[in-house]
Structure formats: C-alpha cells, structure tokens
Amino acid sequence: GQQLNQSPQSMFIQEGEDVSMNCTSSSIFNTWLWYKQDPGEGPVLLIALYKAGELTSNGRLTAQFGITRKDSFLNISASIPSDVGIYFCAGRENTGTASKLTFGTGTRLQVTL
Amino acid sequence: SAVISQKPSRDICQRGTSLTIQCQVDSQVTMMFWYRQQPGQSLTLIATANQGSEATYESGFVIDKFPISRPNLTFSTLTVSNMSPEDSSIYLCSARLRREGWVEQFFGPGTRLTVL
Numbered sequence: 001g002q003q004l005n006q007s008p009q010s011m012f013i014q015e016g017e018d019v020s021m022n023c024t025s026s027s028i029f030n031t032w033l034w035y036k037q038d039p040g041e042g043p044v045l046l047i048a049l050y051k052a053g054e055l056t057s058n059g060r061l062t063a064q065f066g067i068t069r070k071d072s073f074l075n076i077s078a079s080i081p082s083d084v085g086i087y088f089c090a091g092r093e094n095t096g097t098a099s100k101l102t103f104g105t106g107t108r109l110q111v112t113l
Numbered sequence: 114s115a116v117i118s119q120k121p122s123r124d125i126c127q128r129g130t131s132l133t134i135q136c137q138v139d140s141q142v143t144m145m146f147w148y149r150q151q152p153g154q155s156l157t158l159i160a161t162a163n164q165g166s167e168a169t170y171e172s173g174f175v176i177d178k179f180p181i182s183r184p185n186l187t188f189s190t191l192t193v194s195n196m197s198p199e200d201s202s203i204y205l206c207s208a209r210l211r212r213e214g215w216v217e218q219f220f221g222p223g224t225r226l227t228v229l
Contacts, residue, residue: 001143007115013173033217042220043156088155090218100146101218103156 003105023089031092032072117221136206141186
C-alpha cells in the first residue's frame with residue numbers, strides 16, 4: 001500500500017527558531033493536508049493544499065504542495081511552546097469525496113525555552 | 114463550526130469484552146470514518162461508515178471484529194469486539210464537513226482504550 005514518509009521523525013528546537021518538516025510519497029496525490037495532534041486530543045487541521053506548486057500560509061505556518069505531487073513541506077516560523085505536538089501530513093489521491101486519506105508517520109516537535 | 118464528539122473519551126476494559134464507541138456530528142455529513150491510532154503510531158483507517166448501507170472496511174479490518182453502525186447522517190458507532198490487549202489504541206471518528214472555510218476531513222477528540 002501507499003506510504004507517506006515524514007522527516008524528521010522528531011525535533012528539539014529552541015523557542016523562536018524556525019521549523020521545517022517534509023512528507024514524501026511513492027505515488028501522486030491531488031490533495032495534501034497538514035494536521036497537528038496534541039496529547040490526548042484528535043488531530044486538528046492546520047493547512048489544506050489542492051494544487052501542485054501551491055504555497056499557503058496560516059499565521060506562522062506555511063505549507064507547499066510539491067510540483068511533482070509526491071511531496072509537501074510545512075514550515076513554522078518563530079516557534080512558541082504551544083507548537084509542541086505531533087504533526088502529520090496526509091494525502092488524498094483523488095478529489096472526490098469518497099477518496100481516502102493516507103497519513104504520514106508523524107513528526108514530533110519539542111520546543112525548549 | 115461543526116463539532117465532532119465521541120463517547121466515551123476513555124475506557125479500561127477486560128480481555129474478551131466488547132466496547133461500543135459513539136460519534137456524534139452536529140451537522141449532517143455524507144462521509145464518516147473510523148481510524149485507529151496505536152501507541153506512538155500514525156492513523157490507520159479502519160472503515161468508512163456509509164449511511165443506509167454496510168460500512169466499507171480496509172484491508173486487515175473485518176466486520177466481525179469492528180462492527181459499525183450508521184443509522185443517520187449525524188451519528189455512527191464503532192464496536193471493538195472480543196477485545197485483547199493488542200486492541201489498546203486511540204479510536205478516532207472523522208467526518209468530511211464544512212468548517213473554518215474548508216470542506217475537509219475533521220476529527221473527533223478520540224477514545225482512548227486500554228485492554229487488560
């Protein structure tokens with residue numbers, strides 16, 4: 001089956017630093033999503049990308065839909081303690097409502113003061 | 114914004130018993146999904162809950178083990194049957210709905226299940 005590989009697997013950064021993580025696929029996706037999961041909670045949608053090459057921002061978060069349709073990147077600028085959590089990418093092959101999401105392996109972010 | 118809620122939020126169960134998890138969405142949705150998240154792992158789709166018909170299960174998941182109901186467009190249940198410690202996971206309900214300017218897939222808070 002499809003796999004989405006995320007890197008890095010975990011990160012320890014200092015407050016104020018910028019963060020970059022990426023997600024790569026063995027197959028093409030038409031939608032890329034980025035979620036954040038806090039301990040004991042369900043994933044929360046951060047950014048949705050629908051077009052190859054698209055660059056979208058949501059506050060301090062910026063994500064890009066790779067030109068090849070096989071990758072996506074998430075950047076967090078000026079990290080703060082509440083950025084701590086696990087970030088998941090997710091891809092959808094088709095644009096129809098019945099198409100399923102495939103989730104990445106996750107990037108665990110720790111922020112030190 | 115539409116809200117997805119789940120009950121119970123957590124439970125500790127004995128081996129061999131069954132647990133039914135409820136998912137309620139506060140607006141009508143076509144697509145509802147059930148995911149499993151094993152400790153420290155990513156999310157794996159169990160099945161898509163279809164209103165008025167049987168759920169569609171992913172490879173590795175069967176109806177006898179994870180029966181699903183979808184009686185209407187706002188509600189679904191997932192039962193974890195004949196539980197073993199390997200079933201200890203977070204079970205997440207998800208729905209495709211309009212929220213925060215998107216029409217996308219959102220998640221409930223999850224049900225944390227521990228099987229002894």
